[in-house]
Amino acid sequence: MSDGTNDRPLGIALIGAGAVSEYHHVPAIRLDSRTRLVAACDTSQALLEKRRDEWNLDLISTDYQAICDSPDVDAVVIATPNDTHRPLALAAAAAGKHIMCEKPLGLDADEVRQMYEACRDAQVVHMTAFTYRFPPAMRYLRSLVSSGALGTPRHFRSQRFLDLPETSWGWRQYKSKAGAGDLFDMTIHRIDFAIDLMGPIKSVCGAVAQFAPRDLTADGKPCPPSEVDDWSSLIGEFESGAVGVWEGTTLAKGYGMNGFGHEWAEVNGSEGSAVYRMHDPNNILIGKTGQDLASQPAPEEFLKPTNSPRDPSQGEPATVFRYDLMWEFVSAIVEKRQAIPSFYDGWRAQIVADSVLSSYNERRWIDIPAAPL
Ligand SMILES: NC(=O)c1ccc[n+]([C@@H]2O[C@H](COP(=O)([O-])OP(=O)(O)OC[C@H]3O[C@@H](n4cnc5c(N)ncnc54)[C@H](O)[C@@H]3O)[C@@H](O)[C@H]2O)c1
Numbered sequence: 001m002s003d004g005t006n007d008r009p010l011g012i013a014l015i016g017a018g019a020v021s022e023y024h025h026v027p028a029i030r031l032d033s034r035t036r037l038v039a040a041c042d043t044s045q046a047l048l049e050k051r052r053d054e055w056n057l058d059l060i061s062t063d064y065q066a067i068c069d070s071p072d073v074d075a076v077v078i079a080t081p082n083d084t085h086r087p088l089a090l091a092a093a094a095a096g097k098h099i100m101c102e103k104p105l106g107l108d109a110d111e112v113r114q115m116y117e118a119c120r121d122a123q124v125v126h127m128t129a130f131t132y133r134f135p136p137a138m139r140y141l142r143s144l145v146s147s148g149a150l151g152t153p154r155h156f157r158s159q160r161f162l163d164l165p166e167t168s169w170g171w172r173q174y175k176s177k178a179g180a181g182d183l184f185d186m187t188i189h190r191i192d193f194a195i196d197l198m199g200p201i202k203s204v205c206g207a208v209a210q211f212a213p214r215d216l217t218a219d220g221k222p223c224p225p226s227e228v229d230d231w232s233s234l235i236g237e238f239e240s241g242a243v244g245v246w247e248g249t250t251l252a253k254g255y256g257m258n259g260f261g262h263e264w265a266e267v268n269g270s271e272g273s274a275v276y277r278m279h280d281p282n283n284i285l286i287g288k289t290g291q292d293l294a295s296q297p298a299p300e301e302f303l304k305p306t307n308s309p310r311d312p313s314q315g316e317p318a319t320v321f322r323y324d325l326m327w328e329f330v331s332a333i334v335e336k337r338q339a340i341p342s343f344y345d346g347w348r349a350q351i352v353a354d355s356v357l358s359s360y361n362e363r364r365w366i367d368i369p370a371a372p373l
Contacts, residue, residue, distance in 0.1 A: 013039035016080035028326030068095035093118040098125040105346035107179035116343040127339035128346030135281035136298040151271030156244035158190040161252035162261040166212040173226035181228030187248040192349040206234035206356030
């Protein structure tokens with residue numbers, strides 16, 4: 001197997017050749033000379049044939065085991081509906097392949113625990129595709145919090161408001177395929193970066209709601225109605241004593257913002273406040289007592305990962321930071337270290353997301369177990 005430092009570039013296979021593979025992962029692989037896209041797997045043969053030409057693939061297959069068995073594949077990216085992540089990850093780990101898997105890693109925390117343990121035991125690199133750890137302003141916010149520049153962190157606040165059509169979400173609106181709606185699709189990212197910024201979450205009280213029936217496809221054909229939430233929220237207490245509040249919705253009329261929607265993630269500390277906004281990811285809002293929040297550019301060293309060939313002045317800023325996930329995954333393989341965020345982080349976030357649903361169903365606060373090993 002290549003580790004990207006010897007005879008040939010690291011061979012990557014995409015399992016799932018749909019939207020996120022095309023938008024995030026393929027451009028990212030193309031930027032990185034340490035790696036090469038060699039194969040793709042999808043259940044749609046027609047899509048695979050189209051991708052073979054578009055992506056210049058050596059191997060396409062509808063059989064994931066054929067991808068896992070290929071000696072040309074060193075690592076896989078799992079970018080399929082959520083219910084397939086666990087079996088695909090277990091097969092790839094058993095074959096000794098490094099794995100980046102899309103979020104949510106599974107349908108519940110028990111599935112995710114199995115995935116984490118399989119990768120840990122197989123000693124492969126495992127990474128959760130928590131994209132919003134990577135915007136420059138988020139990376140800078142993390143350094144402001146950890147250096148103490150904002151003082152003692154007191155409040156965390158996350159808003160993610162999208163104005164999506166009220167037609168079918170496809171597989172995303174069925175519990176057996178997706179697990180949950182906005183909570184597992186959008187809010188789970190914000191649970192992850194809250195833990196990264198503020199430390200472990202001790203306790204949560206959550207609620208979800210569904211407003212849109214989504215019983216028509218975009219072209220007006222009837223389909224089984226949505227079974228999942230399109231609004232999700234939680235309040236939480238961190239082990240540090242800080243508190244947090246999160247709200248996400250796909251039904252915020254007027255929040256299109258060129259397709260990127262509204263995102264606001266804020267830390268209020270004893271000395272100052274700072275805010276990351278996804279539509280303006282190279283700038284951060286900062287304020288201290290007596291001032292109003294004001295925009296500042298994220299310093300140069302936060303604009304891209306160290307040594308990455310990506311030119312931060314090129315492309316749409318709210319798109320191009322997504323390529324930095326692949327840089328981290330490949331760097332972890334080449335440097336023989338664990339990736340950040342790992343499946344362990346995916347598991348911690350899943351435990352909290354599951355607890356939001358339990359809290360709502362049982363109408364009570366839920367304590368989050370201390371970090372398992
Ligand atoms: N990190 C992010 O910011 C981000 C953004 C979008 C999507 N996602 C995640 O990525 C995953 C895929 O989302 P998407 O928007 O690309 O979906 P999609 O529906 O566009 O693509 C999924 C593809 O997987 C294929 N597929 C289904 N079952 C399969 C199987 N068993 N084996 C192989 N291929 C299979 C489908 O044919 C389809 O082409 C989801 O888990 C989603 O939550 C993450």
